[in-house]
Amino acid sequence: MSIFFNFIIGFVAAFIGVIPPGLLNMSAAKISRNEGRKKALLFSIGVCITVIIQTFVALLAARYLDNNPDIIKTLQQVALGIFICLTIYFFFIAKDTRRMPPKELQSSKKRYFFNGMLIAAINLLPLPYWVYISVTFSAFGWFSFETYSLLTAVIASALGTFSMLIIYIQFFKRKDSTKESNVNMNYIIGAITAIISIITAFKIFKDF
Template identity: 25%
Template sequence: MEQLQTVFLAILVAFLGFSPPGMLNMTALKISLEHPRLQALRFVLGASSVIFVQALIAVTFAKFLAKNPELIRYLTYAAIAAFLLLAYTFYRQARRKVQIKLKESGTQSYWAGFTMAWMNMLAIPFFLGYSTILEAKGVLETQAPHNWLFALGAMAGAFSLFMLYVSFARVIQQRVQFIARNINYILSLLFLVLALTTIYNAFGGN
């Protein structure tokens, strides 16, 4: 029963966490519009496999990071750089129409999803934060095999969410470019605000 609860919680966390339109789900949507459905499926599989590793790292090292606050400080610096980089990236994407070119056969789309998921440096802190909160509430175990089950659940949740975007791509086909541009501007501003807030908390909040 505890194993099923771990999987269910991870599915829920990943599904809700990746629900807002972002780099991965919007790219999966665009690929499904411009290429055969199989290409979008390969992209989603690539991204989901990375999310499995990210969730596993977050849950496995949750207690270690909690006992080593110095590492949290370095992660804060890395987060600032990540926020600024992501803000700039989304701003550039908003300023131009991004064309996704993939071969009609092969595994290029899988590796595109794999690479883009690793670019999402917020995934590990995201899973770390939620797993820590859930463990503190007594509803989640983080030792083996629960850490592996959590990672599997996170992968399943992300995969399901991305496939929903792929499945409903045609429904919003006429509006996808408008939505993508505005989302990128919003995400760019969001990450800029997060970066400035983190900088203030790290250097000027004391």
């Protein structure tokens, strides 16, 4: 059962984490729109290889932190403040994202697989993200740091990331498409950070 929960949490957390427009998903969309789906898929596979490594390292760190509850309490309080600030930012401050992907993709049009790995490696946000997600759900008894369960979450994170990149690739698959998105993605990520803030606050006050 722990393997099942780890897979669900790993997949959903990765899927949600790639929803906001960023360098990875918008690069995949741009490649798909200008160079074709096959090259965009190759780029996405490279991204997922790096995601596997990053998630594995983050979960190993999280397993260590999970054995030190005093550190976890401090991290949860800091995280609560961060996510509240992020919620306010995405709802009221961030610019509207309803626009096409950037016209310039600053990466080589060759070796898309390795470009995907490199660009994903530059993005270090998944490390603290996975530490927080795993430790928080572990506190509720929904996430296991046992070896096989941990590896299941790692694989699920790659699948979740790849699934969202596929959505971006499909959405911007037409090279001559000029239609803008009608959804402000900032509201989506703001709602996500708000939910995470509520879960974190509940856990903190529950321990008091």
